[in-house]
Amino acid sequence: MSTPPSPHFSPVNLAGLWNQDRRHLDATLRPPQDYANRHGLQNILGIPFELGPADSPNVILLDQEPVTIPLDGARASYILFLHAVEDRVTCYQQGLADYATDGNELGTQVAQYTLEYADGQAAATPILRRFAIQQSRIQWGASPFAAMPAQKPEVFLTTTDEQILGRVPRQPYGRGETRHISGREVRPEHLWVYALPNPHPERPIRQLVLSPGEERAVIYAISITQLQEHPLRPGVRRKLRLTLPEGVEVNRLGELEGVDIDLGTVISARAALDYDADRWQGEEPVVQPRRSDREVLVEYAAHPHARLYLTTGPDSHLAVDLATLDHPAVVEVKPAHRPVTVRVVARESGQPVAVRLHMHGEAGEYLPPRGHHRKVNGYWFEDNYAEFVNLYNQYSYIDGHCVVDLPLGWVYVEITRGYEVRPIRTRVEVKPETEELVFELDKVLRWREQGWVTADTHVHFLSPQTALLEGQAEGVNVVNLLASQWGEMFSNVGDFDGKTTFGAREFGGDGEFLVRVGTENRMQVLGHISLLGYAGAMIHPLCTGGPTESAIGDPLEVTMAEWAERCIAQGGLVVMPHAPNPQLERAADFVLGVVHATEMMTFNPLSPNNIQVNPYGLADWYRYLNLGYQIPVVGGSDKMAASSLLGGIRTYAHLGEREFTYENWMAAVRDGNTFVTVGPLAAITVEGVSPGGQVHLPAGGGTVQVTWRVESVSLPIEQVEVVVGGLTAEQVHVGKALDASGSVALPIRESTWIALRVRGSYKGQAGEIAAHTSAVQVLVDGKPLFSPTDAAAVLDQIEGAIAYVDTLAPRPEAQRFRQLRARLEAAYNRLHQRMHQQGIFHRHTPLHQHDRPHEH
Template sequence: MRLPAGVNLNALGELDTDDRGDQIGMDLGTVISARAVLEYSRSEWQSDIHDVQPTRSESEIIVEYSAHPDARLYMRSHDRSLLVRELRSLESPLASGRYPLEAQAIEPATKPVQFSIIEASTGLQVAARLHIHGPHGEYLPPRGHHRKVNVDVFQDISAEFANDLNQYAYVNGGCTVDLPLGSVFVEITKGFEVQPIRRIVEIDEQTDSLIFELDNVLRWREQGWVTSDTHVHFLSPQTALLEGQAEGVNVVNLLASQWGELIHNASDFDGRTTLGAKDFGGDGEFLVRVGTENRQQVLGHISLLGYHGKIIDPLCAGGADEAAIGDPLETTTAEWAERCRRQGGLVVMPHAPSPQAERAADIVLGLVDAIEVMTFNPRKWQIGPSALADWYRYLNIGYQVPLVAGSDKMDAASLLGGIRTYAYLGSREFTYQSWMGAVRGGDTFITVGPLVNMTVEGRRPGSKIQLPPGGGMVAVTWQIESVSVPPKRVEVICNGTVVDQFQYDTLACQGHTSVRISGSCWLAIRVRGSVAGRDSDIAAHTSSVFIKVGEKPIFATGDAVAILAQIEGSIAYLDTLAPKTDEHRHSRMRASLELAHHRLHNQLHQLGASHEHTPVHSVHMKREH
């Protein structure tokens, strides 16, 4: 239907309803939806462009309705007058001047077709992410899925995803879809190692089933790599398992937490079950483990993964808006981390660099196993330079903390595994425990598409290399492969600075260079490229290799002073603004922050570094604030 002059769509691309009545309606039926036509390019759909998005029409809508054949469709114009179209007239050519609403019938989606998605090498059905639309851009969901995916937080926790204007359903190898006759547009994806499918298929009365074969063109899993998302919320464990299978994510960490009076996934935590593991009836290839993200609005968040026994509580502390109103600050993130370690878990600092108040102290205390970089959806948000800069700062003072990645998925617009960790197991058997061990070992990289294998002098990320006091040359090698996000530039990073770079324009590349090392440092590989075609975005980053020259440690005074100031800020918050419980607990929490401060402060003085900082007062000293 073409919109009359003065009738405009809202920000969602739909017709509004207001207190003066519907903009659109029927006398003998119901309008289900009235949404903008989505215009796709056929040539782009059949190309190898990574992400094909439609253009939303400003002048045409698709009206879905249920009505009696004699019903009339009404639309309120800009001057509040009613425009009318008889439904029966949709079947005949438009008579000029007779029907003021310009409209025509389109083929209804009433032909049930069975979809089967199989793995080409085995012929077995596999889970995947599926998008189908008709000739006017109308989304055609499989049965059991929404016509419109709701992208608001905690509104749609079904097995669905919306990437801007494209909507998807997660299906476990097979589904039934009601289709119109004619051209239908299909997209099927399954992670970063499987060639995606985009096709135009013709549906007629004889079409009862369609089979699509997915080709696993990159085989990093067979080479000993496993993928993970360290940060997922709200889904049920079974839905998380399906989405992990469909996205090629071997380990999904589903985190219970709290937002004020909203507590979620806590009842899914039992401290022992890894869904999908062989011990619990699965095939052992895709795993879901429920952990917790324990949170405070100022001192920060901390992800506690894979621990056994009782849930580590409180889930949140310190009052609104993480904990409930009035809840006191009864623990530090350091205490949470220590409990997680005692219960056999993995401690991750999530979504660097914020909120970050206490993360500095916890890293200095050696309580953190990994730092997480987060992006909800890589089409819109790249790997954040600020997150990497925060990580570089800790590397620059000698803390070789590995990188991991998490989506922080809280809604259907966030892509589980859109940014993910690759951890190298080698020949070790894949279990959740071996995955945690691989992360602790530091042989990881994070990515939104390109896969990166790096060595320094034949040593992998997480390693340490010793050079003589005079330093020397080290050889850096890399191999990069990608299904659809090309690496545009490979940068060799030394202590946070680019020391060499190489341009590429292919999906696969390899290279090597030599770097002169004169002082203790760290090296890593950073890859630029983008899901959305922005060449300057960061698409992947490896964890670090440490190089020690003589007996000198890696230690950048400026970064140490900044981290020291951050710890001092945490102590100041604890002393002034934090909602307290009692003096004994306050003193105990303060002691852990003071220990981190003293440790880093003493290191500064031992290395002869001059600096200025705010003195850390006694908890009992009176202060004007």
């Protein structure tokens, strides 16, 4: 059912006074399309207006003669008119700017509306163009100053939200991203509502006289009210919690439909969030609220005497008077109208530091800083700003200072800054005199001072400056922002110049937090490859081989190996992203020796819906370690939405004696002393040798001394494992402590590798991996590592890549086809020969039977 109009208004009966059929008005006065066929009682802006009947005179054309409207002693504080003046061409200068019907002309006296009282007195009001009245057809920006469009603002969902609900998105041109549109923009043609103030509301009104002026006007309807507040002035934002009646449910988005306000707008109506105050101030690394299934938080803007209506059935609704909120289903939420400056500083220096900030009120309502969204949109390629959403908790990135509109009373705060700074989760009381809140952060781990730097190897869509802010706030020293192609869309291409490291001293930064734009070059089947930090021209094509990464009709122009070789020639770092997938050409590229690191990826390790360090990615990496390819491990978020946490999984790389620059960071990764983590920091040495290095033992092997340590700011450590050749050789149960260390002597009889694996879980799930170091090779009698089982699996992948190139790949011209295919054959032959050298004879697929013909 539709929302009833406000009971505070009474439509004026204009029967017998209509003098024109709106269908017969000329072009300058023609009715807006939306009003061409509307008749009878209409609810406009929550106000009842009686429009004239069809097929007869139904509007008042104010042209030559005055029109008198009896009011029979009615009392009113305001008289409201639904009207419009004729369209007019704006002329700034004859012969130059004299053709647009844009509505920018103003000041002409269109008419005079006169109130004649029962005592014989009168009060006349001039009706001026673009003040009390405006023409129906205007261009953007020509809003009248004292009249409202006869259309409420519209609140609508994003495209993705609509699709989740199984609907066709209503708003074109990306409007879903704005969340709302004003009444001035909803329709291309308008009628206007003007509230004429009565200077003597206590006097009975005998009649209303409408006198024409210099231009023609059309009055569609009139209504009166005795409200003291201006009836068209929109209210400021307020909130309430509403308990849902039986049978009323929220939708799949957790939002309530069928709720409206007569003299106002519902901004949002979302399932309320209930936080446990004790848990919030406890030691858990992540505290989520419980989303209510019976209460919603309604945010709205309304006239003080508006009413909220909730549809409860086909012919029934619940009504709440917002003036009193006197209803058992409603609890008022304190308005967030107190602007408070929030500052976050490092305790040691007193200097402001960038952080990730969350604040909510006593009713669970999110309280964003000014300039940030009240609902952070976590969908792909939407809302790629300085924000993060982790299930129900929403965050903003700030540079150490912001202004937040807060309610009086208790406000709950969470502040984080990476994996070496103790997070803050507390509550503060906001009082009427509160103007500033200052929070001090303590750095409790000192790995940066010991030469370790952090990095996210895989970020998309952010601007470089936003990436720099998020990196600072998350304690990520190096953010690799990767341009790429997505079908017919290209991202961050304009940010790439092959030389600028944002944040570096030579580019005006402090040198501690850096952003470099590289590229992720991609193919749907063969795979993705990240090309970091290379200089010179962008490596094209960014994507190839057709959808979904490349455009439909694009041929397969290159192999990933060729992209990698070009990156190396241009001084860059080659990373194989998001192991283990796509699991095809990556095998050939490891064998060819053109990959510097393999990446473990997770969008958001804090989320209950995401893994932490992917065990499948680790197992895939172990294959190559078992074949002697000493590839270091790195971490990247693949951030493409606000629901992805930049640096949530990250790389730690040890600089050694180098100073910190982007180029030296790349060198440190190549050297291999790295670890990947979602929280705990981990280090291991074998006979004093760090990951990336080698330990040599004589024939027959020997015993090696392994030393390790782990530390964590907030994520409890459950178990530490020394991994040898992919198997657990030593297991230490830490018991959810935040630090541990140890050593073990391990007998080694054949060439292998050793690394450290750390278990711990944000969601309390047993066995989750929280950190993993790169490997130390241990060579016995100089013999290389070689696992026949892993070699066979890798060879199968390379054969699969060749099969795809031969059969389904969109084929380039013949010479290019032979060249790219030759790179894959080279990798195949190199590993194949190693297998035969080891005396291993394996099963061939039909594509590689030595004694039978095949497609290639």
